[in-house]
Ligand SMILES: CC(C)(COP(=O)(O)O)[C@@H](O)C(=O)NCCC(=O)O
């Protein structure tokens with residue numbers, strides 16, 4: 045019988061854990077994780093669901109999906125195939141003993157100064173298929189046979205780089221991660237395993253020739269050389285199509301991310317600035333022509349710079365330029381025109397008229413000029429020249445977009461500004477220079493894509509999630525030390541790194557404040573002196589998680605214009621505010637996290653490491669808000685959760701959630717009785733007020749946590765509900781009521797299926813959302829509770845909801861029947877298919893996971909289960925600040941959508957409600973006269 049843990053096909057079903065932990069966790073940890081998830085799941089249903097027959101079915105499903113894969117995927121080796129388990133089964137396991145996972149793992153671009161590595165690591169598909177999910181999938185039309193087959197494997201794409209002079213470190217890294225044994229099952233990378241005699245690694249760049257023998261000798265692998273231009277173009281095309289906001293403009297110190305329309309990408313000019321410069325007109329995938337180039341490039345800057353300044357490295361030279369003032373050497377227009385602009389032809393006094401021009405008139409020798417000034421003058425001369433030639437070529441072919449890549453740029457602000465200025469100036473604003481976040485990895489990515497079976501072609505933008513683990517030993521993609529084996533080593537590394545200095549908090553400090561470079565970057569750079577490092581403004585490149593099961597939420601009215609974040613952290617005031625808020629929460633969060641792991645010394649150490657890591661992220665963002673790409677508040681809140689998971693805190697609020705669930709369930713029967721005694725209209729209003737009131741139980745909000753000291757859950761809930769006087773700040777209740785209850789001649793129009801995006805545990809779900817769900821069910825609307833896949837703050841997870849519903853159902857027949865019909869109460873059923881027949885008269889209550897582990901939700905990337913459930917839905921209810929305010933406040937849908945949120949944050953109240961915050965309903969605390977003045981409520985019905 046095939047063992048699930050050895051399944052070579054983790055494509056397929058990762059419903060349980062869409063977002064995984066950091067990659068360099070050991071395999072053992074991964075397994076422990078999934079085991080404990082499975083154990084929880086089993087506990088929910090009181091049975092061990094991981095018995096052999098379900099294993100067989102899982103396996104069969106995986107095999108089915110493998111067979112459905114597109115031709116670009118690894119072909120199946122069917123030799124010695126056999127049916128495993130019971131032949132009578134509908135989907136017996138098919139064993140493929142000779143099927144190896146021949147997925148490519150590593151590709152290299154070995155340049156003159158840097159070696160760039162792109163490697164892929166598989167991650168295990170966690171399948172949690174129990175009776176409930178199986179029946180649910182059948183109901184949603186994604187069960188066996190009709191289920192989607194995912195054309196690619198789930199996994200992670202890593203980007204790292206080494207200096208070419210340190211090639212031995214690079215070889216050690218490859219060996220320690222066993223990346224050269226790509227032909228094997230990656231989940232069993234094993235140092236003991238014999239090297240594959242014929243192992244081949246795709247490589248591009250001159251070093252692929254130069255170091256071929258060294259690779260053979262040290263790693264026993266051959267380098268399969270790929271053409272550099274082919275690779276550059278393939279890499280750029282992939283990035284521009286698959287990564288949202290890969291490109292950005294850089295004008296006067298300001299980065300702005302650009303969303304490229306995939307259908308309108310070609311043609312463009314790709315300018316790759318390495319030692320020399322290539323200019324390539326790209327017309328499509330594999331369709332390109334090198335149209336020009338210049339021998340004045342990165343090598344020129346480095347070569348001349350070294351001679352003129354005695355610098356020891358390229359980075360040192362760049363670093364010098366940060367402190368330079370090119371006006372001492374360059375002849376400016378103002379120098380010629382007595383300080384005046386030459387406005388007739390559009391030249392300002394600060395424009396460089398002649399690079400190094402002052403050196404002809406000054407009676408000075410080389411030693412009389414500062415190396416800093418020389419470096420900056422040289423940098424500008426070369427950047428400007430490249431920009432100008434690029435523009436001329438764009439003009440030649442009528443190209444509006446010019447993308448710049450290559451090692452020369454290195455995210456360097458003044459280089460980018462100078463290039464942008466040249467393009468803008470000469471094209472009179474018609475053409476635009478754009479830069480790429482993964483600028484240095486184009487070639488390596490392209491080499492990776494040249495493997496026949498890489499599968500990346502099939503990837504869609506919504507299936508990629510970029511994560512920023514505190515990926516020691518490489519921060520921002522750059523290797524800083526030997527690779528780390530496990531979490532313990534990683535923590536030690538961080539402890540040392542932080543103790544050593546500020547490097548971890550500011551691995552790549554400095555972003556010039558907007559405007560410092562002046563017109564076209566020709567003013568004097570603002571210097572941060574000694575704090576600057578060579579890769580000063582380089583952008584952080586994260587790990588790309590490939591999650592084939594993610595889908596775009598089908599009910600978004602316009603996915604193209606959808607922007608999940610309401611708050612954009614590119615606004616420095618916002619960033620500073622949230623930085624302060626989240627820094628303030630940190631000590632408390634660490635306490636909770638450590639307590640959730642038993643308060644052991646190990647947990648304390650991990651807690652400490654988490655705090656350091658998250659603070660480092662915050663500092664990095666404060667230094668450069670664009671460091672992680674386009675980043676909104678939702679991303680920051682998610683980063684915090686990811687960071688907790690990185691240090692193995694899987695559910696920091698576990699016990700708080702449990703306690704609040706119990707306390708709320710204890711008063712639920714009374715609440716149902718109270719609601720049932722009301723008239724329809726009063727009840728509907730009370731239900732909405734109840735959702736808002738219960739949303740106050742939010743451990744992510746400082747104001748709310750302070751409130752908890754003032755009374756019991758039910759007291760706070762009641763007090764809060766009683767204070768909900770209408771009209772609310774945004775108040776579409778009457779519209780909703782009309783649809784639900786009708787008015788005058790209008791009959792009620794019950795919805796067919798409602799998706800309820802639930803938020804917090806305890807009162808929020810139990811006293812708020814479940815009673816609302818019950819009302820909808822009573823009116824004949826199917827209800828799907830949509831909950832997080834992974835914990836985030838005190839949010840309830842999809843795994844926890846069935847237990848809560850089971851408890852609630854003890855007090856309510858409507859819920860019980862609906863839960864049975866929706867297969868939530870599996871233990872109450874004799875046989876799921878009989879049971880669904882029996883309950884066919886009842887509308888079902890179902891639970892699906894949303895695909896994320898954050899307090900917010902990006903509806904461009906949701907679980908396939910949710911996407912399937914959405915197909916028949918005509919009502920969406922988004923609840924809570926994270927899902928309805930921080931994200932999706934501006935979202936529009938194809939059907940009715942209700943956004944219900946208690947505004948629990950002063951700044952947000954000001955920003956979104958646009959009124960005087962003191963107009964908001966006041967909430968008196970129960971026992972004291974203290975007034976909480978920052979709560980407003982929003983009930984928004986939108987389409
Ligand atoms: C993290 C949250 C979005 C969670 O709110 P919820 O979605 O549970 O209503 C919210 O607690 C929040 O924005 N907190 C910010 C910090 C504060 O106001 O203290």
Ligand SMILES: [Mn+2]
Pocket residue numbers: 742803804837838839899924926
């Ligand atoms: Mn929440």
